[in-house]
Ligand SMILES: Cc1cc2nc3c(=O)[nH]c(=O)nc-3n(C[C@H](O)[C@H](O)[C@H](O)COP(=O)(O)OP(=O)(O)OC[C@H]3O[C@@H](n4cnc5c(N)ncnc54)[C@H](O)[C@@H]3O)c2cc1C
């Protein structure tokens with residue numbers, strides 16, 4: 001199982017065993033972090049699953065598509081490494097991925 | 106609909122009790138009891154712990170499942186594309202770890218506001234310090250009551266509803282959906298894709314008439330017709346017809362009968378508030394709450410679909426909202442108020458609906474609008490409709506246009522009054538219309 005490191009809003013870092021095939025959003029939620037609202041359940045409708053991807057991983061994770069990028073604009077905390085975590089599927093290639101939960105708007 | 110047998114309820118409750126006695130936690134006394142373990146109730150419990158609240162929290166719900174997301178019920182779950190496990194709001198371990206006691210399969214039948222007690226179906230009492238009522242609503246039944254006792258008649262509100270519907274789907278070809286609102290249309294989209302012959306019956310002259318302007322209604326009608334869905338608009342239903350206890354058709358008030366192997370009733374909900382009304386709490390078409398989500402009893406709060414509140418984005422009209430946004434934001438307010446953080450509910454409403462590959466996102470509330478303007482053309486499959494009231498933009502429906510959805514939220518919050526021409530110009534991003542103060 002790939003590992004996923006999650007940094008909370010307060011800066012607390014923890015590494016969890018992630019499940020491939022689920023999204024990063026689901027992996028964060030299922031590992032009992034309560035900060036990520038993910039209100040639309042991953043259907044790219046809400047932008048409440050916003051994370052900042054560790055710079056070193058950006059190339060592998062890739063950039064958001066147009067619709068995701070448009071939704072990310074709703075956040076005052078949008079940065080070059082912003083992604084909606086429900087749009088990143090966890091895979092073995094992403095073993096070691098590190099993301100930080102973006103501040104709440 | 107709580108179609109669950111008494112026996113199942115008893116066992117779950119007995120099991121929970123036995124468990125509790127071994128770990129010496131009490132299940133009959135909570136500092137905060139939350140009734141209804143849906144979106145709002147679950148989020149209230151999560152928010153309370155998030156606020157650092159350390160008292161005893163009980164999350165009491167009549168469904169047997171862990172709290173889950175309802176929106177996929179008429180979308181990916183109905184389609185068989187998303188397993189139920191992926192709809193859970195949190196895994197079981199989360200509730201244990203946060204010490205939030207779940208009491209599933211427990212229906213609260215009576216509230217005694219004076220003694221601060223809840224009574225379940227077996228008459229057992231649960232004491233509370235503060236009560237958060239998050240009962241949501243029950244699907245409205247067919248007016249003539251003819252849906253009683255017939256199999257093949259379904260609502261889409263709970264996991265159990267859709268499990269049963271999916272089981273009966275295999276043997277069904279002709280499906281009639283009563284009600285052309287979001288849930289009925291989402292179901293129609295899924296079922297048509299599964300190869301069923303779907304007819305939607307709607308009393309109004311157009312679809313989504315309560316929530317959308319005519320261009321949006323027309324767009325969805327064309328979309329569904331192209332996929333093979335048939336419509337009977339401006340048509341009242343009279344009764345359901347059955348044979349051998351199974352539904353066989355829907356009789357329209359014009360006398361005609363539509364044959365059906367399955368019928369889906371999607372004509373809205375009735376708020377689940379009866380125990381509060383009986384307890385003397387101020388209720389109408391919902392539980393009346395103030396901006397702190399407090400009811401007429403200072404120790405009882407109400408949130409989510411059942412909460413009748415004065416909404417700042419509806420010209421201070423008293424309304425209920427049935428959306429995840431409203432459930433979540435009200436839960437947060439109630440949790441803050443209870444833990445002593447000043448808060449009031451004034452979040453801008455938003456909503457989404459997915460049908461086929463089309464994503465609708467709504468910002469604001471369009472009720473009572475007096476003008477509207479289209480951005481882009483429905484024929485392109487990507488357009489928006491802005492709603493104005495006395496010159497101010499109050500809402501926007503974005504069809505496959507997430508940028509408009511996001512930027513309209515800012516525009517509405519800024520209480521901007523852009524010109525119709527500027528709103529209609531798709532070359533101009535909406536954010537450029539936000540007044541700089
Ligand atoms: C099929 C479907 C699709 C939807 N799609 C969308 C969408 O795309 N976007 C969106 O924003 N919203 C959508 N919604 C609306 C959204 O799911 C609701 O607004 C939200 O679930 C409301 O949360 P709630 O907690 O107030 O009520 P609910 O989620 O209904 O939870 C209430 C719970 O309380 C229980 N209960 C009631 N009375 C009692 C009692 N006396 N004792 C114990 N338990 C009780 C009920 O059984 C239920 O489990 C959809 C709803 C449905 C049904």
Ligand code: FES
Pocket residue numbers: 025038039040041042043044045046047048049084085086087
């Ligand atoms: S959960 Fe809504 S966009 Fe990711």
